[in-house]
């Protein structure tokens with residue numbers, strides 16, 4: 013008789029069920045009371061390290077039940093909660109609970125969505141999700157794409173596809189040295205991914221042309237055309253215009269229609285970074301704002317931002333998906349991933365940088381069905397209305413200055429009502445005051461904002477991608493900001 017293998021990693025059915033039920037109970041309690049917790053405990057790294065007891069690698073095992081109960085305690089009580097109704101920092105959304113269950117299910121089955129044969133139903137679900145996302149933002153169903161880890165990767169994936177498409181064939185065999193000097197065009201508000209891409213993928217920072225912005229903070233299209241013309245006359249090879257649909261600081265959407273027309277006229281690749289803002293294109297009221305979107309050769313968007321997916325989920329959509337396979341496909345001898353009884357089988361490893369891939373699509377696919385397009389129209393427009401309310405309340409408040417409002421981003425700063433804004437170094441003082449105020453607010457745990465600098469003004473920035481936020485929260489945060497602003501001003505003016 014052969015011995016039955018007993019694996020210490022295996023969990024017996026009853027044990028898994030018991031530990032799993034307990035975990036689900038704890039998570040249910042956590043989600044239903046999340047508004048009663050501080051947004052963040054604001055603990056120092058040393059305090060957190062103490063919790064982990066400075067332990068070395070365990071030699072032997074511990075029961076799953078004990079481990080999960082400890083891990084649950086650590087995570088639920090020592091985390092920053094971006095699912096809290098008063099979390100408005102950076103661009104991280106509250107996560108849809110169905111996404112958590114989807115990740116559990118996906119990890120349990122564990123399909124490798126690199127190849128169809130390894131993930132038959134998961135691959136088809138990801139394909140359907142791509143088609144739905146294209147439909148959601150209003151581009152042709154011929155767009156194809158892939159889910160990636162986030163906005164940076166989504167932009168990289170589109171950027172490389174565009175560069176391969178635009179450069180000479182020699183790029184693949186002989187590298188960038190063999191090609192003309194490729195140049196790319198984007199506005200000064202473009203997210204830092206573009207610098208990372210230029211450095212990592214060998215184009216170099218000098219290949220980026222930073223185009224100035226107009227008074228509306230959009231790329232100045234006249235300056236864009238002039239710069240391209242000058243580059244052409246100097247022997248450079250312009251390849252790509254990058255538009256931003258919802259910039260990180262203020263939510264500004266570039267004039268996509270005009271950028272699309274210039275790209276078309278000059279035969280350049282048109283990439284749109286819509287990591288944050290593009291889901292708003294689903295709103296009938298935003299149709300004009302996003303006009304030109306449907307002309308993009310590639311688009312980056314982040315389901316883990318304004319579609320409320322748990323981290324991580326980014327997405328690249330490409331008008332002609334052939335450019336993805338042209339860039340990313342290779343066929344080693346040991347892969348036997350061809351067709352399935354004559355039918356085309358799509359292998360996602362040929363669509364992007366990753367080889368083995370997890371099943372990120374499940375959560376996005378389920379969320380899109382749980383509330384449908386109309387559910388998203390409701391949530392996204394409510395987020396925008398809340399950001400507008402914040403702007404109006406700040407505008408009316410005697411100690412607050414409302415600065416900008418686009419999509420669901422509002423910027424404001426604290427300016428004490430008795431403060432003489434014409435005195436020497438007034439702006440320096442206000443910058444210091446608002447920076448200190450922000451630091452205080454971030455550690456205080458009552459709410460969470462991030463910052464922006466708008467025309468030399470350091471300000472507080474709220475980005476509302478949070479389906480748990482209500483009007484009451486907006487009224488309350490106005491009170492919190494003015495109360496803490498007053499305290500900070502008093503203590504600062506004393507020390508001055």
Ligand SMILES: *Cc1c(COP(=O)(O)O)cnc(C)c1O
Pocket residue numbers: 103161162163164165167203205256258259260285286287288289314326
């Ligand atoms: C958030 C964001 C990114 C980066 O996305 P990650 O998911 O953080 O990698 C890029 N561009 C824009 C416009 C963004 O808002």
